[in-house]
Amino acid sequence: MNNKVLVILCSLAVLTSCSIYAQESNGNTQNKNLQSEMELTMPGAEEEGFRGTDSSCRNYLEDYTYQTDENSLIYSGSGEKVGNNNQQLSGKPQVIWTITDDNDPNNVVSNPSNETSNKSNFTNPGCYKVHNSGSRQLTDAGGAAKDGSKDGKGDTGDNSGGKGKANGIATANQTIGVTVHDVTAPDLWLAFEECVGNDFASSEEDLSNKMVEKILAKAGEPFVTKDNYQDIEGTSYIFVDEGKSADRNKIPENKTVRYTLCGNLFNSNGTPTLNGEVISTKVLDKSNKTQQAVVEGGNKNDVFKGVYVRRNVPFIAVVRSVDNGDKRKSVGAKEADGVKFVIKDSNGTEIQPDANGGYLFRVPNYPREDYSDQPDYYFEAQAEDVSKNLTKIKAPLYIVNTSASFEGSTNR
Numbered sequence: 104m105n106n107k108v109l110v111i112l113c114s115l116a117v118l119t120s121c122s123i124y125a126q127e128s129n130g131n132t133q134n135k136n137l138q139s140e141m142e143l144t145m146p147g148a149e150e151e152g153f154r155g156t157d158s159s160c161r162n163y164l165e166d167y168t169y170q171t172d173e174n175s176l177i178y179s180g181s182g183e184k185v186g187n188n189n190q191q192l193s194g195k196p197q198v199i200w201t202i203t204d205d206n207d208p209n210n211v212v213s214n215p216s217n218e219t220s221n222k223s224n225f226t227n228p229g230c231y232k233v234h235n236s237g238s239r240q241l242t243d244a245g246g247a248a249k250d251g252s253k254d255g256k257g258d259t260g261d262n263s264g265g266k267g268k269a270n271g272i273a274t275a276n277q278t279i280g281v282t283v284h285d286v287t288a289p290d291l292w293l294a295f296e297e298c299v300g301n302d303f304a305s306s307e308e309d310l311s312n313k314m315v316e317k318i319l320a321k322a323g324e325p326f327v328t329k330d331n332y333q334d335i336e337g338t339s340y341i342f343v344d345e346g347k348s349a350d351r352n353k354i355p356e357n358k359t360v361r362y363t364l365c366g367n368l369f370n371s372n373g374t375p376t377l378n379g380e381v382i383s384t385k386v387l388d389k390s391n392k393t394q395q396a397v398v399e400g401g402n403k404n405d406v407f408k409g410v411y412v413r414r415n416v417p418f419i420a421v422v423r424s425v426d427n428g429d430k431r432k433s434v435g436a437k438e439a440d441g442v443k444f445v446i447k448d449s450n451g452t453e454i455q456p457d458a459n460g461g462y463l464f465r466v467p468n469y470p471r472e473d474y475s476d477q478p479d480y481y482f483e484a485q486a487e488d489v490s491k492n493l494t495k496i497k498a499p500l501y502i503v504n505t506s507a508s509f510e511g512s513t514n515r
Contacts, residue, residue, distance in 0.1 A: 136241075137185055139275040141175040143235055145223065153284070154391055154490070160230075160282040164392060166352045168224045171200070175275040177239040178219050185241070185273060192273060194240040205230040226352045227430055228285040228490070234278040241271035285490040286355045288384050288396040289426040289435075290323045290344040293444070293484045293496055295368050295410060296337055297418045298461055307419045307460055310338065314423050315434045323431040324348075327365040327377065339366025339410070341484075343398055343494055345427070346381070358384045360396040360494070364407060371411050371469065371503055378406050393492045400498030409499035410482065416505075417463040420444050424486030424494070441487035446500060449479040467504035477502075 147169050149162040156162055163169060176185060181193050200221040204210035206229050214221060223233055292314055298306050317326045325342040342363040345351045353359065363379040370376055387395035400407030412418050422444045424435040435442045446454040446462060456462055468477035480500040487493050 136271045137177075137190070137273040139176045139185070139273055141173055141235065141237070141275040141277040143171060143173050143233065143277045143279050145169050145171045145233065145279065145281070148281075149284070149392075156282050159280075161279060163225065163281050163283050164286050164355060165225050165228050165283050166286070166354055166358075168222050171221045171223050171233060171235075173198075173219055173235045173237070173275075173277070175237060177237055177273040177275050190241040190243065190271060192239050193242045196237050196239045198235065198237045201234045201236070203232045203234070205232065225281075225283040227427060228283050231281050231283060232278050233281060234276065236274075236276040238272050238274045241273055243270060284392075285427065285488060285492060286392055286394050287345060287358065287427050288360060288394050288492045288494045289424045289441075289486045289488045290318075290342075290431070291484060291486045291494040291496060292318060292343075292423045292425070293341040294421045295339045295366070295412070295418055296421070297413070297416050307421055310419065310421050311423065311436065314421060315436075318423060318425050318434055319432070322348075323425045323427075325363045325365070327363065339368035340364075341398075341496055342379075343396060343496060351427075355392065355394060358394060360384060360398075362398045362407070362496075368410050368412060369408070371501070373411070373505075380406050387493055388491065391491060393490060395493040395495070398494075398496045398498075407498060409501050411469065411501045411503050412462075412464065413505040414464055414467045414502050417457075417459075417461040419461050420446075420482070420484075422484045422486070424488075426486075426488045435486060441489075442485070444482070444484045446480060446482045448481075454480070464502040467502045469501035469503050471501075474504075 145161070145163075147163065147167065149164070151158045151162070153162040176183075177192060178196050179192060181191070183192050184190065185192060196217065196219070198215070198217045198219060200214040200216060202212040202223060219237075221235075225231060294310055294314060296306065296310055320326075323344050324347065325340070325344065327340060327342075340363070342365070343360055344363075346359065346361050350359075359381050361379055361381045363377070365377050367373045367375050369378070382396065382398065384394045384396045387393040398407065400409050402408075422436075422442050424440065424442050425431050425433070426435070448454060454462065464480075466474075466477055468474045468480065471479075480502070481497060482500045483495065483497040485493060485495040
């Protein structure tokens with residue numbers, strides 16, 4: 104995965120260089136520079152208008168590596184005549200590849216490889232410019248370059264063997280604009296917190312503020328570890344994220360998410376738990392190539408069996424999302440951000456929170472064999488980013504027959 108900048112629609116005209124021309128410098132007809140045509144190619148683009156983008160953009164998916172090649176006369180073999188002044192290409196081409204980020208002027212990747220091919224890899228969605236700049240020395244026809252290159256391969260010789268002299272530079276350059284599209288399911292954080300009293304709105308705001316602060320500070324990675332999870336009291340968390348920084352940015356068909364369970368509401372006896380798994384994501388929409396991650400609990404053999412809340416104990420649920428579209432710098436909190444949470448019974452009827460914003464169940468339904476006459480309950484949380492990638496959590500919600508010393512105002 105909040106004002107996520109997941110697919111930035113850009114109108115970048117492809118800048119093509121002009122035809123070969125001769126330019127006289129300082130009135131010296133022997134000092135001539137040439138500019139050559141160039142064509143940059145980067146196979147693997149999606150079709151024009153992909154996901155509704157402007158047709159002037161070239162469309163690519165994040166986290167793939169694309170081979171970029173340039174084709175220009177100046178990269179031909181040494182000795183080839185160019186221009187109108189009987190000049191020849193000599194020496195080795197000087198080639199620089201540069202990728203710039205339209206939304207971050209400081210994000211510039213430069214590669215002075217002197218190679219006519221370059222690998223372009225975009226690990227974040229957005230708009231970029233891929234630029235190639237090349238130059239090559241020119242000599243009089245039949246002569247060697249000033250640096251002594253005389254064998255047709257651009258190797259340096261001993262200066263004594265050539266009759267020609269360097270009298271100019273041939274240059275070529277081109278820039279292409281690309282839109283890189285998000286194919287990563289957003290991170291999703293879900294917190295359950297049992298509450299005493301009726302000031303749930305204040306409790307929810309406080310919990311939300313703490314979550315947002317920690318999400319941004321950790322760039323979306325869970326703040327709970329094996330060393331501190333037993334210190335987390337009163338709140339149980341489910342984190343779904345792309346993984347550690349080193350594990351992110353896998354190619355789309357190999358993408359995974361990890362989910363982490365932390366707290367005392369993930370087993371029926373209320374002891375602190377820290378557990379989780381890594382699961383694969385799947386294609387959600389073939390035409391738009393979006394991805395989805397679904398974390399589903401409830402099977403007996405699953406690490407994630409469900410959430411266990413106490414009867415007569417009110418609780419709140421807070422859901423927040425964070426996406427890689429803006430490099431995990433902002434948090435989604437509302438349905439307008441694609442964030443939703445719901446509890447339903449076995450008939451599909453949605454359970455509404457009470458006037459204070461909390462949920463309270465008076466009648467237990469767990470163990471299921473002891474309360475088979477009571478309905479099943481399920482919760483579902485989801486986050487959808489601007490590109491329509493989706494992350495979803497769904498599992499049973501069990502009401503455990505544990506007594507409490509206070510009562511709520513809602514009967515279920």
